[in-house]
Each structure stands twice: as structure tokens, then as C-alpha cells.
Amino acid sequence: MTSVFDDLVGQEHIIEILRGAVAASRIGSDSQEMTHAWVFTGPPGSGRSSAAVAFAQALICPNQGCGACNECQSAASGGHPDVEIIRTEGLSIKVEEIRELLTRVAWAPSTGEWRIVVMEDADRLTESAANALLKAIEEPGTRTVWLLCAPTLHDVLPTIRSRCRHLQLRTPSSDAVKDVLINRDKISPALADFAARVSQGHIGRARYLATSESARSNRKSIMQLPLQLDSLTAALQAAQDLVDLATEEANKVSVSRDEKEIERLQEAYGKGATGRGMATGVAKAVKELEKEQKSRATRMIRDSIDGALLDLTTFYRDVMMVQSGNFESIINIDMHEQIDKYADFLTPASNINKINATMAARQVLALNAAPLATCEALMCQLARK
Ligand SMILES: [Zn+2]
Numbered sequence: 001m002t003s004v005f006d007d008l009v010g011q012e013h014i015i016e017i018l019r020g021a022v023a024a025s026r027i028g029s030d031s032q033e034m035t036h037a038w039v040f041t042g043p044p045g046s047g048r049s050s051a052a053v054a055f056a057q058a059l060i061c062p063n064q065g066c067g068a069c070n071e072c073q074s075a076a077s078g079g080h081p082d083v084e085i086i087r088t089e090g091l092s093i094k095v096e097e098i099r100e101l102l103t104r105v106a107w108a109p110s111t112g113e114w115r116i117v118v119m120e121d122a123d124r125l126t127e128s129a130a131n132a133l134l135k136a137i138e139e140p141g142t143r144t145v146w147l148l149c150a151p152t153l154h155d156v157l158p159t160i161r162s163r164c165r166h167l168q169l170r171t172p173s174s175d176a177v178k179d180v181l182i183n184r185d186k187i188s189p190a191l192a193d194f195a196a197r198v199s200q201g202h203i204g205r206a207r208y209l210a211t212s213e214s215a216r217s218n219r220k221s222i223m224q225l226p227l228q229l230d231s232l233t234a235a236l237q238a239a240q241d242l243v244d245l246a247t248e249e250a251n252k253v254s255v256s257r258d259e260k261e262i263e264r265l266q267e268a269y270g271k272g273a274t275g276r277g278m279a280t281g282v283a284k285a286v287k288e289l290e291k292e293q294k295s296r297a298t299r300m301i302r303d304s305i306d307g308a309l310l311d312l313t314t315f316y317r318d319v320m321m322v323q324s325g326n327f328e329s330i331i332n333i334d335m336h337e338q339i340d341k342y343a344d345f346l347t348p349a350s351n352i353n354k355i356n357a358t359m360a361a362r363q364v365l366a367l368n369a370a371p372l373a374t375c376e377a378l379m380c381q382l383a384r385k
Contacts, residue, residue, distance in 0.1 A: 004054040004065040004072060008047055009180050009203055010172030017167065018051070022058045022065065025113060035165050037137045037146045039122070041153055042169030045202025049120040051169060052147040056083050056116040059145065071112075081110045088121040095128040102136050105144050115144045122148035123155030130157040137163050171201035181210050197331050198314065205307070218249050222308045226315050227338055229383035239375035242308055250297070250304040258293045265289055305371050309362050309378075316355045319343045323351065350385065357381040 005015045024034040038055070040048040057072045058065030060082060066072055074080040084105065086093070101117070109115040119125075125133065137146055137160065146164070150156050153166060174196045180203065181192035187210045198219070199206035209215050222245055225238045269282045314331045321329050322343035330336060342351075361378040365371060 001063075002067055004057045004061075004067045004076075006067075007184075008051050008054060010176040010201075011047065011051060011169055014051060014167050014169060018055050018058065019064070022055075025059060026064075036142060036144065037160075037164040038148065039153065039156055039161055039164040039166050040147065040149045040169065041151060041155075041166065043151065043171050043201075045199070045204050046169040046171050047203060048149045048169050049118065051167070052118045052120075052149050053085065055147060056085075056118055056145075059114050059116055060112045075116075082112060082115045083118070084116070085118045086120060088124050093119075093121065093125045093129050095126060095132050098125070098129045098132040102132065105136075109143055113143065116147065117144060118147045118149070120149050122160075123150040125157070127157070130160055134160050134163075172203060174201065177201060177203050177206050181206060185210065187211070194334075197333075198311070200314070200331070214252070215249065218245050219311055221245055222311050223315060223332060223335060225379075226312065226342075226382060229379060232380065232383070235379040235383040236376055239372060239379040242312075242375050242379075243305060243372050246304040246308045247301050250300040254293070254297045254300055258297075261289060261293065262286060302365060302371065305375070306362055306365060309358050309365075313355055313358045315339070315342075316351055316358070319346060319351050320348065320355070323348050346385070354382050 005018065008015055021034045038052070040052050042048040042051075053076055054065065057067070057075045060075055060080065061069055061072045063069065071080065075083040078085050084101070086101065105115055105117055107115070133146075134157070136142070136144070148156065148160070148164065153161055156164075177199065178189075178192045178196035181187040181195060182189055185192075185207060187195070191210050195206040195210035199209060209219065222242060225242060228238055229235050265285055266282060269285065315335070318330045318332050318335070318339045319342045321327070322339055330339065332339065346354075357378055361374050365374055
């Protein structure tokens with residue numbers, strides 16, 4: 001029998017715990033296995049929110065998470081009355097949003113035992129929002145189950161995390177990701193191998209690369225950048241190219257989504273709405289939505305630049321592998337000639353400096369540094385011998 005947990009690649013240790021909790025939640029026992037607050041942590045792409053959503057499905061499904069019934073499907077699509085999936089579009093989750101959420105989930109579950117809230121970006125809670133949430137989590141006898149997701153436990157306020165059961169997801173192996181792409185997504189073995197290898201365990205990224213030709217060609221252009229750094233002018237140009245490519249990639253996804261959202265909003269108000277009050281209402285709502293979309297677009301561009309920098313590090317990582325004689329573990333097999341050349345040309349110390357410089361650039365970008373200036377400084381460092 002298929003199960004919602006089948007989709008969690010390389011997370012057997014967690015699936016076992018979640019199945020135990022689902023079983024315990026059925027018998028209505030005081031078993032310690034079921035608790036009403038959980039934190040799922042794991043590196044980007046390990047599938048922490050997929051794990052939380054699968055758990056939510058299993059908790060409300062009559063068959064403990066079959067993936068096929070109405071309950072399972074509506075839970076995953078956000079259409080189940082007792083399952084709420086909070087996906088953050090902005091850079092932070094504000095206290096007003098949490099208060100609004102708390103009034104929504106204050107009711108008893110409408111169909112089953114539990115009301116479930118999946119919060120995909122619990123690390124983006126502002127301090128006051130986290131405190132508002134804490135009160136709800138502490139409430140005794142609640143039928144609400146909180147499933148919070150964050151990159152690491154440190155990203156969650158200590159008062160909250162101390163009340164949650166913690167599950168740490170692992171980065172799945174390239175082979176595990178490859179198998180999923182071949183068996184579930186019907187990707188050809190060669191393409192699956194490439195996508196899994198370069199995505200380093202990030203299943204979402206691997207699937208995207210395997211299915212989008214433009215994403216692959218974009219990545220290819222980014223991977224050429226280290227080879228073009230032969231002057232200061234070239235370094236500055238490479239920085240501009242990197243930002244442009246990453247922006248283009250992010251916009252491709254957001255533009256069509258933005259348009260659909262505006263359309264749906266206008267439909268909700270009724271397209272032919274007349275009367276001054278109604279028209280002002282629509283205009284105001286559209287303006288609000290556009291503001292949210294703008295902040296989401298900024299975040300997506302930043303994420304995309306971060307992804308490009310992560311791709312770049314794989315080049316220098318490969319150089320390091322060749323320098324240390326680990327020829328088998330090269331990620332960018334298609335670039336092996338250039339990698340060999342750089343392995344001769346750069347000293348191991350200088351190569352490691354380049355990896356560190358790229359990681360440092362990612363860190364300052366995460367702290368909201370200006371993207372182009374950060375990339376320019378980085379490319380100048382990478383251009384040095
Ligand atoms: Zn089901």
C-alpha cells in the first residue's frame with residue numbers, strides 16, 4: 001500500500017517516529033509518542049515541510065496516511081478545514097498574522113481528532129509573533145497540533161523549542177535522490193544522475209533541474225563564470241552576469257504566479273463589481289497583495305543568488321577533490337578538463353580561500369547585504385590567483 005511517507009527520501013529514522021505517533025494518536029492513550037508540538041529541522045531541500053505535511057495527512061487520514069483519500073489530498077492542497085499550511089511569502093511572520101491564525105484555529109476540529117497547523121518557516125517568526133504562538137502551544141488540553149519547520153533548532157526561540165518534540169531530517173544521498181527521479185518522476189537515468197549529483201541532496205532543486213531545460217542552461221552559464229575571471233573588468237562583469245542570471249531564474253517563477261494571484265483575488269471580489277465601496281475594496285486588496293508579492297520577489301531573487309553561489313562552490317570543491325586525488329567524487333563531471341587545469345594552476349590553500357570567500361558571501365547576503373556589491377567583491381577575490 002502506498003503511503004504519504006513514501007515521498008520522504010532518505011528519512012527512515014523519522015518516518016518510524018511519525019508512524020508511531022499516528023498510531024498512538026488513534027488509541028487516544030496518554031502515550032508519550034503523540035504530542036501536540038513538533039519542530040522539523042533540516043537543511044534546505046531535505047524535505048522538512050514535506051515531512052510535516054505528510055504527518056498532517058497521516059493524522060487526519062482514516063488509513064493513517066494513504067495519500068489517495070479525500071482527507072489526504074485536501075490536506076496537502078490546503079483545502080482541508082482542519083489542516084492549515086502557513087507558507088511565508090515575506091521575510092518575516094508578524095504578530096498580527098499569528099493573532100489572526102490563532103482566532104482561526106481556536107475552534108474544535110470539524111471532522112477528526114485534530115486541528116493541524118504546519119508552519120513552513122518558523123524561523124521567520126518575529127519575536128513578538130513567537131511569543132504569541134508560545135501562549136497557544138502552552139495551552140493545556142488543546143486539540144491543535146503544531147508542526148513547525150526551520151533550518152536548525154537555533155532558528156526557533158528557545159521557549160518554543162523547549163516545548164516541542166524535535167525531528168532532524170538528513171540530507172538524502174545523491175543515489176537516493178537519483179532513484180526517486182527515475183522511479184517516481186520518470187526522468188531518464190542519465191539526466192537523473194546529473195540532476196541528483198549537482199543538487200547535492202536537494203530533492204526539490206534536483207527535480208527542477210531535471211525537468212526544466214532553461215534551469216539547466218542557466219546553471220551551465222553560472223558554472224562558466226569561474227573560467228572567465230582573467231581581469232578586474234571581467235570579474236565585475238561576472239558579478240553582474242551572476243545577479244542577472246539568478247534574477248531571471250527567480251522572476252520566471254514569480255511573474256506567472258503573481259498574475260494568477262491577482263486574477264484570483266479579483267475573481268473573489270467579483271469581476272464586474274460596481275459601486276464605489278466595492279471598487280475601493282478591490283483596489284486596496286490588490287495593492288496589499290502587490291506589496292506582498294514585491295517582498296516575496298526580493299526574497300526569491302536572494303534565494304536564487306544563494307543557489308548560484310552554492311553552485312559555484314561545487315567548482316572549487318571539485319578542484320579540491322582532484323588536488324586530493326578523489327577523482328571519483330567530482331560533481332561537475334562535464335567540466336573535468338577545466339577542473340583539472342585549475343587543480344594544477346591553483347595552490348590548495350588559494351583554492352580553499354575561494355571556497356571560504358564564497359561561503360562568506362552567502363552569509364553576508366543572508367544578512368541583507370546588497371547583492372551586486374557582494375558578488376563584485378566575491379568575484380574579485382575569486383579572480384586572484
Ligand atoms: Zn488518506
